[in-house]
Amino acid sequence: MTPASSPAPSLADHAPRIAALAGEHAVRSEAARTPHPDVIDAVVAAGFAAHFVPPPFGDPARTFTELKRAAAVIGAECPATAWCAVLATLMARTAGHLPPEGQKRLWGKGPDTLIAGGVTPRGNASPTEGGWTLSGSWPSVTAAEHADWLLLTGVVHEGGTAGPRVFVVPRSAARVEKTWDDIGMQATGSHTVAVDEVFVEEPMTFPLALLAEVDDPRPGHDDRPVPxxxxxxxxxxxxxxxxxxxxxxxxxxxxxxxxxxxxxxxxxxxxxxxxxxxxxxxxxxxxxxxxxxxxxxxxxxxxxxxxxxxxxxxxxxxxxxxxxxxxxxxxxxxxxxxxxxxxxxxxxxxxxxxxxxxxxxxxxxxxxxxxxxxxxxxxxx
CATH class of the missing domain: 1.20.140.10 (Butyryl-CoA Dehydrogenase, subunit A, domain 3)
Structure with missing residues (x-):
């Protein structure tokens, strides 16, 4: 008779250890205006970056209730680390609106890909053969220095697809300007990200309007649309x-x-x-x-x-x-x-x-x- 396997540890199971580690590094992280690498590694290893990755690359059973329990535990010691953790889940969930080929590029080798960014249009994009050319500057990008990919929103001013679009680019294609100077959440490292005429292939972009849709299923997710x-x-x-x-x-x-x-x-x-x-x-x-x-x-x-x-x-x-x-x-x-x-x-x-x-x-x-x-x-x- 084969013994039943133990369930995989949840985010809440990992949260006390991450909270202790973040509390230990909090003063140094504030001084550096960026999360400590060990803390970010722990957040990713615990499964925050993978929490809302869509199937077939992620687990569709993950819930906001589970995330709430874990983030609140971490936030009691270091709210900045909790902020980095929940933003990692949000950016992955947002990137799940990419076409299937784009999703495969992000998560084909595993779901633990750290994505940073934001959906406020701050850049400009021009259509070009096979994709788009993106330029712009985006402030307040949490954990920007530690991300694998960046999710950035720009406005297309020409062609039949004019309007705001979300673009996902490798972190190596951008520069991080250390501008984060708020009196709080100092350890989030929410600096400015800038790109200059970066080529973004068609599978790595989607219209911003998809994020606000209510009546249609979310691409790549389940059949419960949650805008x-x-x-x-x-x-x-x-x-x-x-x-x-x-x-x-x-x-x-x-x-x-x-x-x-x-x-x-x-x-x-x-x-x-x-x-x-x-x-x-x-x-x-x-x-x-x-x-x-x-x-x-x-x-x-x-x-x-x-x-x-x-x-x-x-x-x-x-x-x-x-x-x-x-x-x-x-x-x-x-x-x-x-x-x-x-x-x-x-x-x-x-x-x-x-x-x-x-x-x-x-x-x-x-x-x-x-x-x-x-x-x-x-x-x-």
Missing amino acids: LLAVNTLLFCLPMLGAARGVLRRWTRSVGDKLHERQGEFDPLVAHYADVFARSSSELDAAELVLDRVARLVDTAERVDRADVARNQRDCAFAAGLLVDAVDRLMRASGSSGHSTGRALQRLWRDIHTAGAHMALQFGPAAAQYAREFLRSDTAQ
Whole structure:
């Protein structure tokens, strides 16, 4: 009788080790403005880059719920590393819209290909025989120095295919300009990438509009269309959830002894700490419940329509606001020691503010889009 084989380790199984390694290198990585190579190697080896690689090259059973659990664990120690990890999954998922030949070039030798990039059109492309010529400069490309391939978006101004397109080019074809100077997420290495008249073959490009399609199946994926806008904000929130957990855990350790020492009679400081703890932990729990709903929807829904996209974006922006508010309250009650540059508390605080400042997580635009979708006469039934 052959014994049953053990299931392969999940992202969550690898997450504590990556978190410890990232925490160990956090100070040096911030100073270098780039993730430590050992940390990136651990992220890739754990399967983050392969998590959403489409079949036949990847495992179609991978879920956002699994990713959420792992990213939050890593984010509690180093939100910047969690950001690199979730962006690796997002870029692979995006590159899955390439034609089959392009997908084979990326993953034909295995799914652990690290792709960096972004979908905001920053470059220009011209059609040429067999493909396109691409030039441009793209800021804020996470883990740019460590990528195998770069996913870059440019606008075609001529011919029958005019409009924005996504291009995937080898990292060796680009130069990285070290421009990343944000006060938070310093260890993401989100520098500027530039290319000058790089030839991109036809199989390594697709129209940007494919990412927004709702009613048609995703090329190369399963038959459940989940457009990019339904999931990108969820991924941006996961390092923030981890950061908030990390701040709450450290704050609780630092004030726990004070609370126990001073109980027994009414003490305004004890009452203040209790209020801070209860409110911030409630906000963190509420944000996590909202994000769980988003993950569950995109993991299980047979179809994701425009209304689902609008709700997901609203929910993620709302959750991001709760997490930032919770961390700010804890930091205000941490005393001057909590802001010491020698403590991780202030690093997590800076990181969550940088992540929360992402335009995709601003509640105003998300609320307006949600209202437009749900206040229409055919939706508000």
